[in-house]
Amino acid sequence: MSYFSDLGLAEPLLRALEAKGYNDPTPIQQKSIPALIEGRDLLGLAQTGTGKTAAFSLPSLHRLITNPQPRKSASCRMLVLSPTRELAAQIAENMRGYAKFVNMSIQCIFGGVPAGKQARALVPGCDVLVATPGRLLDLIDQRAFTLRDVEIFVLDEADQMMDLGFINPLKRIARLLPQQRQSLFFSATMPQAIEALGKQFINNPVKVEVAPQSTTAERVEQRAILISQSEKQALLTMTLRAGLAEGAADPIERAIIFTRTKHGADRVVRHLTPAGIEAAAIHGDKSQAQRTAALKGFRENRIKVLVATDIAARGIDVSGVSHVFNFEIPNVAEQYVHRIGRTARAGADGIALSFVAEDERPYIRAIERLTGVKLKILPLPEDFLREAARLPAPAKRTSGEMQDAARRDGGRRDGGRRDGGRSEGGRREGSRSEGGRREGGRSNNDRRLSVHGDRPRDGARSQGQREADRARGERRDAERRNRDGAARPAAAGPRGARPAPVRSQFDPLRENVDAAPRGNGQRRQRQG
Template structure:
């Protein structure tokens, strides 16, 4: 298919074209070019696309066009369009896109997710809204409290379906499906499409058109990929040396556990290097503060678990550092896709412990790319000996025991699924006396988390 098509070729309503022009968006991305005409016809869609391909605009623009051409009063305590996302950050990001593209339309957009008081959300929904972007748990809470009904939904979007399943949302999604009206348009997006996801899609979709872009396990072309073999307990010293030697605009540092993310940040702070961690045990306020500081460039380093970073779209990420290697090759592809966006080049650096070597081989087989191996720096042992002590843990608001138990259950199901996808090495990865994968889910302030992160390169000048 040709990529010479422009947004004005779709025949979108004038207020939407005005909003696109204000952002200097002219040329659609491949997913937008394939999906928008289908959705404008009112058909159901099953899209295989990763974060960063422009899929939010692919479903937002035709939906907003529908609202522009079919104005009607919002249903009391209801919504005309429901978008489900797996994480709070992605939900907030999608909602902002709707506000941006619909800025010249008189539409109401509300986000519904946990981690914040429910009362404000109940009041915002009382009169009905046009678009609700929600995470499944809080959506069901509001429905159970009779603060929201989805029986009048005209357009339903399920985004990042594979991540929903990974996080244990399969049963909540089935409950939500039964509450939706039969007469509606359905949009279903997933970065991968295994049989379990196909079965889930069948519950929501009616004779859908299938579109696919950015095949899985296709590594971002403009990412320079390097790796270094290093003992697990000495990775922190290597990280400090890398941060000093590399020209970093913004760097995403991935760990496999929440506890590991906090530990990396404490060691960085002990060395006078500012960084934030973002993961499921952080309060919504902490997560929002960290993401805003990173997005605005006030903090150059964001340490994240895969699940927490899912769907976060931040331009200007020059480096992705895999402090720990993911045990599923596709996760690696999605991680490094956070850099080299919008035509820029990026660098991905991986620290590989002895027990992670099988993961590295699996990554190289899946991506068909041999990573450039680099030796340890000359002054490495000196850096290990002189590594500053970590800063003391910061005390702050955390999740309630009930929230931690719900999230732990979803994460436990996710890890079980990951083990089935790819066998683990004989020696399980255990980050330096933290318990690693063997004990990540005990109910305490900091446990482990593993997630799948989807990323892909976005075309220059196209909306996210």
């Protein structure tokens, strides 16, 4: 008998756990599952990678299985909100694994893919919906989904939601949820703003805390190298080359490199490729297909190095990440905690190496105050300058990267769609996409999706209006031909007025020729 069977979980869930080889629960699972089975609200304070998904999934699925209800159109019984696409997809995948031996519909929606296809999939209803706030509100605004039947609500990574600017979408979602529900609120940190937000969602909760607030993973060895900004790329390339080589003294199994900006992530990949290091970038400017392919290659160990921005720090759950590189130090100390949390997962050890420029030292001091851990300062390699001079030049930008740059310059990011909150470029993702449109492509006034599958109304002009426009155009063309080349009058008013046409020295000759009498068959005589 395992701990999970002692709790009285439904038999299909126990079979799924046995198939996964889960016998010993994590601390947050031990403290959360009994209270959630009783139907209590919960406030969980735990770092990523501590088993939170199973902690809220197992008791919630147990409740849905033991209290079956028919699915209702365009609604769900359990709603899980996640800040990023990758984390939402990961939660949905894990929940499908737990519910593999029971007939249960688990849907996942996020930005970057057509909203119409997702809306049609939700028409028959589902048992569990995992969503990002922006896309969820888009579908609600388009009347393609409703929250009136939600029995269990889960808000995961609440502090990341706040960092991305989801506060207003979350407040709006809170107003749409029914009052009678079970609410679960998880966060890695608990500042006052998060605590105030939690009071809007949960009522008399059980508080579960499995790690001190804002602490880093104990099994992560935290190192730092002081270096100028211009030399960071050479040091990174040399470190990866040495660690990925066979028989390395400090072998690198998988590595995640964090940058602050999207174009910075692409630039790192362009430098690594000529050095023989296969790497892929993942950030908000990449299409969903590109992000999925990069993560799949990283999970399957075909790609050893993944370059990411902070928005992806919470959504990457890959075992075997031995190293995390802070190529650029985050200016928000809490982000450092989430970055290095990508390593030392599932009981393994990990190394976090930060490249610290002169202007980034205040960020390191803030991180050390927050975590209570002093980073170990390492010296530069002895042969750094000589080896750095031998590194190949960076590769040229690919056509896809140039298209991404063009979209950035034009103010359109990620195809004009976003999955909620504040984007990495500083714009709202939930209320507006980076291209100024909703995630579905058109605004709600231009396009509405019905829960019954009606065709969208795209605001196109009617046939009668098009015919009237065509008739007006034909009349204008006829009037223009009838003027026989007469001079067009100047525009009225001081603005837009055209200067009088300059008369040529040959104009009097042309006027005399036009005024000459002509008879039947008589040819025009040229004057002068």
